[in-house]
Amino acid sequence: MLDAATGEGRNLPPLLALGRPVTACDASAAALGKIPAPLRQRVALVESDLAELPLPSASFAFVLLSDVVETLPDPVAVLRELGRLLVPGGLLLLNIPDSDDGIAGIEMEPTAANGWLYRGRYYFRFYSRAEAEALIVEAGLALVESHVATWHEEPHPHFRPEAHTHRSLILTARRFGP
Ligand SMILES: C[S@@+](CC[C@H](N)C(=O)[O-])C[C@H]1O[C@@H](n2cnc3c(N)ncnc32)[C@H](O)[C@@H]1O
Known part of the structure; x- marks a missing residue:
């Protein structure tokens, strides 16, 4: 199993609990360095x-x-690369904040091509369910399932002063093959 862009390894415990070998990658040496020993x-x-x-x-x-x-400025290139790494029939599980999540615009300025810049330096782009499904197809993968997950969160100090509901797209894709 591969935790692609693992960050500080938040999702490694549930992956390791499945009992298979796990690889974790990230472009940030600083993030990888924070994974607990x-x-x-x-x-x-x-x-x-x-x-x-x-x-x-x-x-x-x-x-x-x-x-x-x-x-990601070019998510299709990354999805194609992850498809290359999958065995035929292998599964990719991903999530993306839904364009109706409500986070877009909070400390963000719109950029060209539907993107946002958070605090003047971090790029974000939010997708509708149809747009997210289209990314999977464009990357040459088979869409297995997609749905919208919603959950409630309490206020985040200094960021979102009100309790709020998040919406995230959850997609599963499969590499074509025998
Ligand atoms: C919001 S964090 C998510 C980390 C982890 N997947 C999680 O769910 O907690 C996004 C991570 O993606 C990494 N990342 C962003 N673009 C990347 C790229 N092009 N190649 C590799 N890692 C990338 C960042 O370094 C960061 O650690």
């Missing part, structure tokens, strides 16, 4: 850009891409 010892770490991973084709049965697509 007991977790680091149990995974293979790769520092790399997602668009060109130094990993052999068809080597993962499952790839997780959590909270990443919305930050």
Whole structure:
């Protein structure tokens, strides 16, 4: 299994609990450095850009891409690369904040091509369900399932002073093959 853009490894415990070998990659050495030592010892770490991973084709049965697509200027290139890494029939699970989530615009300025710039430096783009499904197809993967998840959160101090509801798209895709 591959945790693609693992960040500080938040999702490694549930992946490791499945009992299969886990690889974790990220472009940020600083983020990888914050993965707690007991977790680091149990995974293979790769520092790399997602668009060109130094990993052999068809080597993962499952790839997780959590909270990443919305930050990518070219998500299709990354989805294609993750498709290359999947074995035929292998699964990719990803999430993206829905364009109706309500986060767009909070400390963000709109950019060209439907994007946003958060605090003047971090790129975000939010997708409708149809747009997110189209990314999967354009990347040459088979869409297995998509749905919208909603959950309620209490105020975040200094960011969102009111309790609010999030909407996130959850998509599962499969690499074509025998
Ligand atoms: C919001 S964090 C999500 C981390 C983790 N997946 C999670 O759910 O907690 C986004 C991560 O994507 C990484 N990232 C963004 N663009 C990347 C790229 N092109 N290649 C590799 N990593 C990237 C960032 O370094 C960051 O660690």
